[in-house]
Amino acid sequence: MTATAVRVDTAPAAAVRRRRSLGWLAVVPLLVLTALAFGLPALAMLNGAFSVKDPATGATSYSAENLTASLQGAYLTALLGSVKLSAVSAALGALFGLPLAQAVVTSRFRALREAVLTASGVLANFGGVPLAFAFVATLGNAGVLTRHLGLTDKGWDLYSFWGLVLVYLYFLIPLMVLTITPALEGLRVQWREAAQNNGATTVQYWRHVALPVLLPTLLGGFVLLFGSAFAAYATAAAMVGSSVPLVTLQIADALSGNVLVGQENVALALSLDMVLVAGLVMAVYLPLQRRSARWLA
Amino acid sequence: MARLNLWRWGVLGLAGLYFLVPLAASVVFTVDVPGRGLTFDAYTRIFSTEGFVSSLLLSLELAAATIALVLLLMVPAMVALRLGAPRLRPVVEIVCSLPLVVPPIAFVAGIGTVLKWGPEHLSRTPLFQTFVAIQNPHFPFVLVLAYVVMALPFVYRALDAGLRAVDVRTLVEAARSSGAGWPQALAQAVLPNLRGALLNASFLTLALVLGEFTVAQLLGFQPFAVWIVNVSGSQAQLSVAVSVLSLLVTWVLLLVIAGFGGRTRTTSRG
Numbered sequence: 178m179t180a181t182a183v184r185v186d187t188a189p190a191a192a193v194r195r196r197r198s199l200g201w202l203a204v205v206p207l208l209v210l211t212a213l214a215f216g217l218p219a220l221a222m223l224n225g226a227f228s229v230k231d232p233a234t235g236a237t238s239y240s241a242e243n244l245t246a247s248l249q250g251a252y253l254t255a256l257l258g259s260v261k262l263s264a265v266s267a268a269l270g271a272l273f274g275l276p277l278a279q280a281v282v283t284s285r286f287r288a289l290r291e292a293v294l295t296a297s298g299v300l301a302n303f304g305g306v307p308l309a310f311a312f313v314a315t316l317g318n319a320g321v322l323t324r325h326l327g328l329t330d331k332g333w334d335l336y337s338f339w340g341l342v343l344v345y346l347y348f349l350i351p352l353m354v355l356t357i358t359p360a361l362e363g364l365r366v367q368w369r370e371a372a373q374n375n376g377a378t379t380v381q382y383w384r385h386v387a388l389p390v391l392l393p394t395l396l397g398g399f400v401l402l403f404g405s406a407f408a409a410y411a412t413a414a415a416m417v418g419s420s421v422p423l424v425t426l427q428i429a430d431a432l433s434g435n436v437l438v439g440q441e442n443v444a445l446a447l448s449l450d451m452v453l454v455a456g457l458v459m460a461v462y463l464p465l466q467r468r469s470a471r472w473l474a
Numbered sequence: 475m476a477r478l479n480l481w482r483w484g485v486l487g488l489a490g491l492y493f494l495v496p497l498a499a500s501v502v503f504t505v506d507v508p509g510r511g512l513t514f515d516a517y518t519r520i521f522s523t524e525g526f527v528s529s530l531l532l533s534l535e536l537a538a539a540t541i542a543l544v545l546l547l548m549v550p551a552m553v554a555l556r557l558g559a560p561r562l563r564p565v566v567e568i569v570c571s572l573p574l575v576v577p578p579i580a581f582v583a584g585i586g587t588v589l590k591w592g593p594e595h596l597s598r599t600p601l602f603q604t605f606v607a608i609q610n611p612h613f614p615f616v617l618v619l620a621y622v623v624m625a626l627p628f629v630y631r632a633l634d635a636g637l638r639a640v641d642v643r644t645l646v647e648a649a650r651s652s653g654a655g656w657p658q659a660l661a662q663a664v665l666p667n668l669r670g671a672l673l674n675a676s677f678l679t680l681a682l683v684l685g686e687f688t689v690a691q692l693l694g695f696q697p698f699a700v701w702i703v704n705v706s707g708s709q710a711q712l713s714v715a716v717s718v719l720s721l722l723v724t725w726v727l728l729l730v731i732a733g734f735g736g737r738t739r740t741t742s743r744g
Contacts, residue, residue: 201559208566221591299729303725455574
């Protein structure tokens with residue numbers, strides 16, 4: 178290497194190096210804060226979920242006792258209740274979201290499309306307390322529809338499993354519409370035409386062409402909806418209290434010491450169970466999303 | 475084709491019914507009180523109700539602090555990733571997506587445990603004062619920290635989309651060769667081009683903080699969402715009226731974003 182070449186190269190190299198270190202410096206605060214505000218609670222949860230305090234001596238030891246306890250009795254019921262509620266509402270959300278998205282995508286009115294998609298973006302973010310109160314005002318014990326239609330006599334109860342499903346669908350269906358719309362837009366008109374030219378009926382086209390292509394997106398959407406419903410706490414807490422067994426409500430009860438004192442570590446074990454389920458959901462969702470992207474590119 | 479159209483309008487009609495009836499019924503519920511007839515009392519009472527102003531102010535302050543902190547952390551990091559540290563990109567992406575895997579209730583269970591360490595182990599150290607300070611009920615900074623973490627996925631996606639549309643490297647190099655220093659290049663060349671993405675990220679964070687209930691309730695603070703639930707037991711009409719209003723405000727905000735940055739795609743966190 179000659180001297181001139183070195184001299185030409187050093188300036189940019191130094192600049193690049195300086196830029197690199199600048200990059201590190203700019204990212205470090207973000208990493209430090211997440212380590213403190215996210216990593217520390219996560220570690221505390223993990224630590225607490227596995228540690229057991231001996232009531233007599235006060236000594237702490239590590240065991241899977243809390244985890245076992247979190248998978249028994251009322252806790253197991255709550256965990257299963259959450260899984261069942263999330264699975265049912267995610268399946269229904271996917272079932273109703275698909276035709277709605279299809280109706281919107283095939284519509285010739287651009288304004289309608291934009292309106293529905295924007296509204297979906299808004300409604301998918303609409304959860305929590307106001308949603309609970311809107312439904313209490315509509316279908317609760319003193320709700321407008323309940324009163325005017327006399328629903329209580331017909332056996333309607335909002336503060337039940339199916340009541341919660343009905344409420345959750347309010348943000349799950351729009352979420353499904355948002356998830357599935359790009360895939361529906363990716364279905365080529367030519368595929369349908371080719372199917373028709375070969376004498377396929379609409380049902381056959383959907384069964385053999387459209388649904389197989391949509392399947393990864395549909396499954397991905399279902400899993401996303403499941404995760405969303407599984408993590409939901411505010412809506413249920415503001416609406417039903419604890420008449421429906423849900424894992425989020427159990428954790429809240431155990432944390433605030435409403436039940437037995439000393440159940441905090443079981444609450445942490447339940448939280449760990451939840452994280453595992455949510456992690457599983459993401460592990461299924463991400464590859465599915467990638468696969469559907471490959472089809473519809 | 476006619477059959478197809480009928481089917482489509484049927485689907486849209488049913489969806490319209492399902493999504494509009496609860497909203498309409500909520501409004502009816504607040505103005506048509508059984509035994510009192512038509513009254514707007516619930517709406518006029520809102521401002522004079524104990525705790526409304528203070529809880530709303532607390533929520534707004536928390537939101538402002540969260541937005542400031544999350545942008546201060548994320549913008550330099552994201553710009554730097556584009557400029558000179560591409561190898562860190564997967565790290566930042568994973569760090570910013572991890573909060574999605576931890577449901578808010580599990581997150582707050584962890585935070586609660588950490589906060590309990592204060593009195594248990596640290597009472598003789600200066601760290602204890604920090605623990606007390608961040609739990610000051612007038613401005614619980616611990617909530618800001620939690621909200622920053624919860625906002626990371628949304629802010630990451632918003633900024634990433636914004637940065638993808640701009641050639642940051644060229645912008646910075648042009649600014650630098652015109653004699654601008656690093657801060658100047660960032661503030662005057664990069665940030666104006668990211669205005670849409672910054673607004674988008676801020677609005678999403680604002681909506682998140684204003685509606686957040688889980689963390690605040692379990693840590694025992696009383697911002698807006700917690701206040702509505704607490705007041706609902708004694709004043710049902712009022713709480714629905716406030717919900718209707720807060721919905722309208724949030725929706726207008728989100729519609730503004732939708733107008734700014736195309737469709738918003740975020741997952742809900744009920």
